[in-house]
Amino acid sequence: MPKKKTALRVNGRQHELALDPNVSLLQALRDLGYTDVKNGCEIGECGACAVLLNGTAVNSCMVLAWQANGAEIVTNAGLGTLDKPHPIQEAFADVGAVQCGYCTPGMIISTKALLDRNPNPSEAEIREALSGNLCRCTGYGQIIEAVQLAASRLQAERLAVAAMPTASLTRECGDGGSHSPGGSGAVATPQASLTGERGHDGSRSPSGLSTGDRGSERGQR
Amino acid sequence: MSLPQFEVQQPQTLGEALKILSEVKGAEPIAGGTNLMVDMRAGTHQPRVVVDVAALRDLHGIEVTDTEVIIGAATTIAEMLESPILAKHATVLVKACSSFANALIRNRATVGGNLVTAAPCSDTAPALLTLDAEVKLASVRGMRRVPLEKFLVNAFSTIRRSDELLVSVRFRIPSATATGAFRKMGLRKVSCMAKVDVAVLLDGDTTGRCTSARIALAAASPVAVRARAAEAALVGKALTPEAIAAAAALAAKAAAPRAGSEYKLRVVEALVRRLLAEAALALTRGGSNA
Amino acid sequence: MTERVDHGLLGRDFARKDGIARVTGQERYTVDVSLPRLLHGRILGSPYAHAIVKSIDASAAVAMGATVITFADVPQAKFNQRIITIPPVLHKDHQVLYDKARRMGDAIAAVAAETEELAEAALRAIKVEYEVLPVVTDAFEAMKPSAPRIHDRILWGEQEIEIKNNIACARTVDEGDADKAFKDADVVVRETFDLPKVYHAQMETKSCVVRPEPNGGLAVWPTTQSIHNVRIILGQIFDIPLSKIDVRRVPIGGTFGSSIQMNSPIPICAALALKSGRPVKLTLTREEDAHDHSRYGCRIDLALAAKKDGTLLGAKMEVTVDIGAHNIQAYSFLGVAVGWLVSLYRLPNVRYRGTAVYTNKAPSCAMQGFGNPQVTFAAEQLIDILAEKLGMDPIELRKKNYVGLGDTFWGQGQQVKSIVRSDGVPQLLDEGAKRIGWGRRCGVAGQNRMNGERFCRGIGMARGFHTSSAGAPQPGDVIDFSGALVKLNVDGSVDVVTALMDHGGGTLEAIAKLVGETLCVPFDLVNVADVGTTTTVYDCVTHATRGVYAGGGAAVKAANSVRKDILETAAKFLNMYPDALDLRLDAELGQGVVYAPSIPDRKISLKEIATRCWSESWKTIAAVESYRPTSCPPAYVAVFLEVEVDTWTGAVRTVNAALGADCGTVVNPAMARGQLEGGLSKGVGYALIEGCAWCDDGQLTSRGFPMDAKIAAFDESPRVENLQTYFAETYEPTGPFGAKGIGEAAMNPVAAAYGNAIANAIGHRFTKLPILPEDIVAALADGGGKR
Numbered sequence A: 001m002p003k004k005k006t007a008l009r010v011n012g013r014q015h016e017l018a019l020d021p022n023v024s025l026l027q028a029l030r031d032l033g034y035t036d037v038k039n040g041c042e043i044g045e046c047g048a049c050a051v052l053l054n055g056t057a058v059n060s061c062m063v064l065a066w067q068a069n070g071a072e073i074v075t076n077a078g079l080g081t082l083d084k085p086h087p088i089q090e091a092f093a094d095v096g097a098v099q100c101g102y103c104t105p106g107m108i109i110s111t112k113a114l115l116d117r118n119p120n121p122s123e124a125e126i127r128e129a130l131s132g133n134l135c136r137c138t139g140y141g142q143i144i145e146a147v148q149l150a151a152s153r154l155q156a157e158r159l160a161v162a163a164m165p166t167a168s169l170t171r172e173c174g175d176g177g178s179h180s181p182g183g184s185g186a187v188a189t190p191q192a193s194l195t196g197e198r199g200h201d202g203s204r205s206p207s208g209l210s211t212g213d214r215g216s217e218r219g220q221r
Numbered sequence B: 001m002s003l004p005q006f007e008v009q010q011p012q013t014l015g016e017a018l019k020i021l022s023e024v025k026g027a028e029p030i031a032g033g034t035n036l037m038v039d040m041r042a043g044t045h046q047p048r049v050v051v052d053v054a055a056l057r058d059l060h061g062i063e064v065t066d067t068e069v070i071i072g073a074a075t076t077i078a079e080m081l082e083s084p085i086l087a088k089h090a091t092v093l094v095k096a097c098s099s100f101a102n103a104l105i106r107n108r109a110t111v112g113g114n115l116v117t118a119a120p121c122s123d124t125a126p127a128l129l130t131l132d133a134e135v136k137l138a139s140v141r142g143m144r145r146v147p148l149e150k151f152l153v154n155a156f157s158t159i160r161r162s163d164e165l166l167v168s169v170r171f172r173i174p175s176a177t178a179t180g181a182f183r184k185m186g187l188r189k190v191s192c193m194a195k196v197d198v199a200v201l202l203d204g205d206t207t208g209r210c211t212s213a214r215i216a217l218a219a220a221s222p223v224a225v226r227a228r229a230a231e232a233a234l235v236g237k238a239l240t241p242e243a244i245a246a247a248a249a250l251a252a253k254a255a256a257p258r259a260g261s262e263y264k265l266r267v268v269e270a271l272v273r274r275l276l277a278e279a280a281l282a283l284t285r286g287g288s289n290a
Numbered sequence C: 001m002t003e004r005v006d007h008g009l010l011g012r013d014f015a016r017k018d019g020i021a022r023v024t025g026q027e028r029y030t031v032d033v034s035l036p037r038l039l040h041g042r043i044l045g046s047p048y049a050h051a052i053v054k055s056i057d058a059s060a061a062v063a064m065g066a067t068v069i070t071f072a073d074v075p076q077a078k079f080n081q082r083i084i085t086i087p088p089v090l091h092k093d094h095q096v097l098y099d100k101a102r103r104m105g106d107a108i109a110a111v112a113a114e115t116e117e118l119a120e121a122a123l124r125a126i127k128v129e130y131e132v133l134p135v136v137t138d139a140f141e142a143m144k145p146s147a148p149r150i151h152d153r154i155l156w157g158e159q160e161i162e163i164k165n166n167i168a169c170a171r172t173v174d175e176g177d178a179d180k181a182f183k184d185a186d187v188v189v190r191e192t193f194d195l196p197k198v199y200h201a202q203m204e205t206k207s208c209v210v211r212p213e214p215n216g217g218l219a220v221w222p223t224t225q226s227i228h229n230v231r232i233i234l235g236q237i238f239d240i241p242l243s244k245i246d247v248r249r250v251p252i253g254g255t256f257g258s259s260i261q262m263n264s265p266i267p268i269c270a271a272l273a274l275k276s277g278r279p280v281k282l283t284l285t286r287e288e289d290a291h292d293h294s295r296y297g298c299r300i301d302l303a304l305a306a307k308k309d310g311t312l313l314g315a316k317m318e319v320t321v322d323i324g325a326h327n328i329q330a331y332s333f334l335g336v337a338v339g340w341l342v343s344l345y346r347l348p349n350v351r352y353r354g355t356a357v358y359t360n361k362a363p364s365c366a367m368q369g370f371g372n373p374q375v376t377f378a379a380e381q382l383i384d385i386l387a388e389k390l391g392m393d394p395i396e397l398r399k400k401n402y403v404g405l406g407d408t409f410w411g412q413g414q415q416v417k418s419i420v421r422s423d424g425v426p427q428l429l430d431e432g433a434k435r436i437g438w439g440r441r442c443g444v445a446g447q448n449r450m451n452g453e454r455f456c457r458g459i460g461m462a463r464g465f466h467t468s469s470a471g472a473p474q475p476g477d478v479i480d481f482s483g484a485l486v487k488l489n490v491d492g493s494v495d496v497v498t499a500l501m502d503h504g505g506g507t508l509e510a511i512a513k514l515v516g517e518t519l520c521v522p523f524d525l526v527n528v529a530d531v532g533t534t535t536t537v538y539d540c541v542t543h544a545t546r547g548v549y550a551g552g553g554a555a556v557k558a559a560n561s562v563r564k565d566i567l568e569t570a571a572k573f574l575n576m577y578p579d580a581l582d583l584r585l586d587a588e589l590g591q592g593v594v595y596a597p598s599i600p601d602r603k604i605s606l607k608e609i610a611t612r613c614w615s616e617s618w619k620t621i622a623a624v625e626s627y628r629p630t631s632c633p634p635a636y637v638a639v640f641l642e643v644e645v646d647t648w649t650g651a652v653r654t655v656n657a658a659l660g661a662d663c664g665t666v667v668n669p670a671m672a673r674g675q676l677e678g679g680l681s682k683g684v685g686y687a688l689i690e691g692c693a694w695c696d697d698g699q700l701t702s703r704g705f706p707m708d709a710k711i712a713a714f715d716e717s718p719r720v721e722n723l724q725t726y727f728a729e730t731y732e733p734t735g736p737f738g739a740k741g742i743g744e745a746a747m748n749p750v751a752a753a754y755g756n757a758i759a760n761a762i763g764h765r766f767t768k769l770p771i772l773p774e775d776i777v778a779a780l781a782d783g784g785g786k787r
């Protein structure tokens, strides 16, 4: 079984790998130490393994690692750190949307994908966007509230940033983590400009496609 | 749990892909992987070579011509949900996509993978059946177009030959007044397989007479089917509650659930009645589009 | 025990200590533990639900470089995975590996190898010859003389006993004269209820990492609710002194009762580590996990006798329990089942027969409520039936008969009795009725349906409770005590060392608050230490809604000893009598301060005290205490629901819900709310969608796929603004700062409330769970006669 060369950019760090073709993205990420990506079922049903793949939330257990070759991957740990959690992460902690915490990284990834495209979602939109994530502990109510709180905090942050001189924009509207690509108002990082699919406003084309080169194809459609 | 071992081919063009499928024994396409990954883990599919078709340009995009809408087989359900073309010409399909699985799966799952899998509970199949869709299959031997209704043979079985790729699905643009409706009944409210799917597409004139009716069911029989007798009973008739009820009763006869699922017959009848009534009402208001 | 003082920590929400770690993905669960030279383990589970292993040939697997263990390589003594019941009445039928499979997936062999893939390849290379036996999946079939025998002989304590007719054990209780009560009654109601086995579907599957230590001992990172019990059982099985086994507390991705017992991969992982001499990680796949444990399935035949005025006279209950392939705690289950009934309502005359039966299915174990949701489903529906028969309001009937203030209450079975000393039931019922709009409830069940409407709404309620711990004034069959160590550091901060587990409900958080409150130390200066069994004193297990009540009790007891020591030490430093001193939180210093109320300005901070003790080479102020709760107060709950039934499709939607709890002092409001909402979610799953089904050959029809096992997703919960939670204002005199438990109570009455609300909506009562759309449509088609 010849190995597949696979380049993954995860939370801003580049990994050049030679993997067996049957390694899932979930397994590859966990083996690299991104253990915040959780395995809850390996059959696409729980969402604990969700990551952003070129900005789109997908179940990493449903993706073969080589299918993500060249892609930009963001896991929950890439959004914020212990010292500087992302506002979404903070909102989950503040509202009590976390019990055992096993579903939480996936929930936050789906939330990030939602708020990137829809900064002010309704409850129905939140339920829809998080519909692929199961939680056995909380009963979901506090998760919905956490998303709402995160949305309003991010809105407030954006307003504050808008009122600031542009010079500070780069620093202030980053996504929390020091190496956090993507996200609302993300400044064009080198890799973002390479694939050319993410504008200054953070808008991106809706897509389930997985690699950077496919991204450019999408642009032509 | 690890997946069984296999090799990978990543063809760059449709031609290359077809050549691999015709020459390499045990080759199987992968698009979104949402069926194949599960089947491989369960050991029910053991391809020797996995052929990545998700990147093939010819399998992408949603296009509209003067008469037709064409959807590339590797188009994801999420892309269909957000397509302005489908929103304009095929709301019945968009509604089906919106009840499909969940947000995460929709970002990977493709319409081609859904049709080729031919699961009894496929959500896109009934909607596409009401649109009289046709699928385009390609192999090194050439192309062929087949009505979706013929393509789907039985549960998990289609007329596709193992060296063929599904390239696209197409359907004629429905009349501007045609009105579509779709309903999925599952155990959970989101993220579930259908217990019953019903899709309808109705057209009528200003007098309230039905000029065209298409009704399709999924999960109520081994594979998605049209309820032809129910359709015939409506065409040319006024869309009265009585006519609708009679058609709904006929639609239930088209269903053939497994023994012990008589419940599905009742639900088919109830949902068809409901959806026809909704569509009829919309028609009297000038209709929307499919 | 403690007078009511308030330094502002209790009843307020603080950012959770472990919260940021969890939301940023830094928390390390067992599956995330990684050690140098770690091997990957896998289990060869039986592909048959009932089979004898004729032979095993593992040579090919060994040739691949894998470490292999089979029945012959491991200790064969029988044990019970759960040791909360005292040894003489413990049934033991578990083994590390089996030479006879009694359920699909029973472990026949196991391997460890450099990679997971190699381990799996090695598994496939093991050749096993089975003699396949007939399978029995139904408890009533299993009791027939012709049924296949699942176990021949097991241990009961140290004594070998024979299992006849697959009956694992039985219990009877007779109190008063039930026959006479039923003869004297004006009204008798009776119904049979069927409750399925349900999969816990905790998000993290069972997992374990074991490292063999140079001294012959083991370091263990398991999924567990009791690190000490895991240690004791491992010590017994492998004959290793407990001082050489350190079981670490690891955060757990949900358990809901399924890790009260030592999970089956744990001893297998230990055996692999011992044989290979290397650390091994063993994690169950989702499918393996689904075959490993489930909620007890049972049939409950319940009858109630009452006077015309609604006074209950007595009950007769027969419970037949499907315990699956192994006996984890059937004996206690049978005991508590009747306890739940007689603690719901005052029933002076009771006849109870409980029978636990083996089948070739997933072993049953506790799942949130340990039999309480099952019994409450029966009792609370039967109370509604009785109310209807008597023409009484269901809430009034409940108020008249419930076990409340001053009544005797059976915490967990006949031996765990205590007196109720705090009772928020009237508040819960009145407030819930107000919030749901009980006045809108249609007195005639199914009125809307009779009017021919498609969507029928109905309002229903049920009440319930759970014990806080299994404490009692005297020893019984149940082991229940806690321990904690509290110490004051030189800078005035505090370490709390406890073996309690946090399931995510905030137990450790609550412990930190209780200790902070006792010692007047700010919340962020209280550290709940990372621990293992070598550094903690015994704590039985975090179950039975006992974490805050009993574990908190131990921590508060230790904190009070520390407090006493602080005051005595300060008295020396200040040249005063200890009794003349007190403690308060000094906002300016951000510290606890010992002061003399009678002499202004005479004060010393905790930091100064601790620093002097240190610099004068004197002592650490610390205390370790064990605590046995002598009471097990009921945490009461009430669930009010408004549902809408689509009579065409049978779909049920939760329109409104009001969930009330009486947990004494509310220590963590947001987390208490989370427990209630989580209880509703698991309860709606139990009521409407879940339930494991087995094929005749003993395979799960779901094969462990959560979607088919159908746990509730986002949209099973009502809209956020339609979901209300509320708390009774009570103070539990025996609890730490007036607190009781809440965890398990939250779910207990939910399914019953659905049963009652659906009956109100459509005029048909369901006595079997789950209530599926097809059942509703079928019932309506039949005219929906059953009331």
Ligand SMILES: Cc1cc2nc3c(=O)[nH]c(=O)nc-3n(C[C@H](O)[C@H](O)[C@H](O)COP(=O)(O)OP(=O)(O)OC[C@H]3O[C@@H](n4cnc5c(N)ncnc54)[C@H](O)[C@@H]3O)c2cc1C
Residues within 6 Å of the ligand: A043, A044, A045, B028, B029, B030, B031, B032, B033, B034, B035, B036, B037, B038, B053, B059, B073, B074, B099, B100, B101, B102, B105, B108, B109, B110, B111, B112, B113, B114, B115, B116, B117, B121, B122, B123, B124, B164, B165, B166, B167, B192, B193, B194, C707
């Ligand atoms: C959690 C979960 C929920 C789901 N919910 C739903 C649901 O609600 N409704 C529903 O209908 N389905 C559902 N599915 C099933 C699945 O997502 C769909 O069938 C999906 O559309 C499959 O597409 P795919 O691209 O992922 O297929 P893949 O897994 O990539 O392929 C499926 C099969 O089709 C073949 N194939 C794919 N593309 C082509 C092509 N262009 N030409 C020839 N052969 C091809 C593959 O060889 C394979 O045999 C669910 C699956 C999961 C895991």
Ligand code: FES
Residues within 6 Å of the ligand: A038, A039, A040, A041, A042, A043, A044, A045, A046, A047, A048, A049, A050, A059, A060, A061, A062
């Ligand atoms: S682990 Fe990927 S969806 Fe569950």
Ligand code: FES
Residues within 6 Å of the ligand: A097, A098, A099, A100, A101, A102, A103, A104, A134, A135, A136, A137, A138, C203, C253, C254, C504
């Ligand atoms: S918090 Fe435990 S599964 Fe969501």
